[in-house]
Amino acid sequence: MDGYCVSCRKKLFGGRKVSHVLNFDPPKENNYREYQHLTKKLSISGVQLKYSLILDGTVLKLTESAGQYILKPVPNADHILNKDQAPENEHLTMQIAAQLFGMDTADNALIFFKDGSPAYLTRRFDIKPTGGKYLQEDMAQASGRTRQGQGENFKYDGTYEEVGALITRYAAAPVPALEAFFKQVLFNYIFSNDDAHLKNFSFIESPMGDNILSSAYDLMCTELHTPGGVETALGLYKGDTDNEFYAREGRYGQVHFRELAKRMGIQPVRANRIIATLLAEKSAVHQMVEKSFLSAAAKQQYLSYYDSKVRLLGTNERLIADQFRKSTFPPDVMVRVFFYRGKQPIVGKIIHTLADDPASVTNNHFAFVEEVNLKEYNQTGDASLVTVIDADTVVEVREVG
Template sequence: MSGVQEKFSVKMASSSSTLELTQAGGQFILKPLPVIVVSPEAVPANEHLTMQLARQVFRLPTAACAVPRFATGQPAYLTRRFDVLTAKSRLLQEDFAQLGGRTSQQHGANYKYDYSYEEMGLLIRRALPSTYLPELTAFFRLLLFNYLVGNGDAHLKNFSLHRTPPNKAYHLTPAYDLLNTELHFPYESDTAVPLFADPATDPPAFTALGYYTHDDFLELGRRLGLPLSRVRKLLADIVGHESQVQALIDRSFLPEDLKTAYAAVLAGRRQRLRYSLGA
């Protein structure tokens, strides 16, 4: 969560199975508890659950992760760096702020939020003209998932492309920094950035209701050049799997009251994603 959660580079100690801080050669990223949020002690469990939902239920590629505990018993969130191959080898990677030429020096402190998902999708088309369709499909699926789970911090720097062996082609990276931010920031906006580049062209559903629905994501898919049959299939899939989702919530590290709150967020988002003003 931007501005409230520290991140530390760590590696496995050569003489033991413990993790140690490092300035170079980091294999993992460690996030201890944040401070200025609601229910800070549940943040690691929240992110771990959200990543597992993405990976196990919706089959999204994700960074490997875990919830270790310090000697005090305090939980933390740990994720393996997917860009690190060996101690001296890393994958070339650029996040969408870099792809879009967005910097704090040129665009201000809000640079990673002053954009839209429509423009991010068009960056993929421009950067990957010969392979954009599968990558754009993966990007759209990830947008739907973020909306479903109430992730209001999916900004430019939380999406990246990297170049992978053996063909050295660029692909969307595994998903990272996925969590239900609504549990900790109940009054923040539904999305980190708007769906559309020009608010004046928002579909009637958003203007009438004040939140995104089936119609908005269908229109976004159309503008990005995805086949509408594929977009409808992705929309149908994201509102499904309810029993699997609930089973994973029930088995998560979240306290009982937040398991209920987490499930309620998803139920509300499913209702939105099933609603069509036209229908």
């Protein structure tokens, strides 16, 4: 790594040429008192220590007040796997969210201590350019949940639907805020972040004084460090496990996220667009992971978790139309459809029969005629030759040459 690019320097440091190597070592036994003195109020999120930095000219320094940046070294908890990968895990996941999916994220970078060990650096978005802070309130505070009132696990008490209700009630522009929140929730699921709790979503005061949803923060693949746990920090909505898909798979599928969007008041066409967007960049995600600073083993694990979720979530009309560069559905091409759990692929054409049926669109079903029946169907229009496909179970639609 030769240093930060011009764009990164502009976002993080106002264009100043700041080194990607800090002039001090990470917290260790021999310097812990110095860290403790300089950062008297250490913030602990789970097992992650956070330190406050200030930019003095072109040098980042530890500070106990007026911090402009947050520094996260490698976690020191013994039960965390792949600890040394944590800084790049968060940096990579945040960059994927911003670069590939256009999500509003906190500005961030990977940085290194003097001894070469990595850390995650992020610029605080609650600091005003003129000094002082924008008012910020996380969703635990907004919902009135506290450690005293709800116990130690207060930030895990609730559902994402309830957070959506808070956004509807308090955000100055609730519609775009709800869509941004829904996108974050689905992104966290796809990238196996099981720690997106109430304190990891916030309202913040805008420069105009409005109450808006803050930039996304703390995005990472937690499965890389604490595998085998729950897949989401909060439930999606009450009763989210009471359906056929969950009974079969024991996990959330696309049907759950469509239902969450519906309950939050997001229009189906918008929800389907967001779902399609987050499922559409498989090749680009793989490329970013392969080019990252993760170890070879961590890259393999990261992509394994990601690929598993993408397969589980299936496809939809918008994603298929985009794949074939069509403005409307269905594409007039011969395709091979591949299904989840190894069901035999089928070859034929997707037809328009159900494309205008609201119930079919809502349930993510489309009509298909297999190749062996196409000639007869085109001549007779016999409905018995049509197969209704549940797109939630489709992992790939590939054009047949």
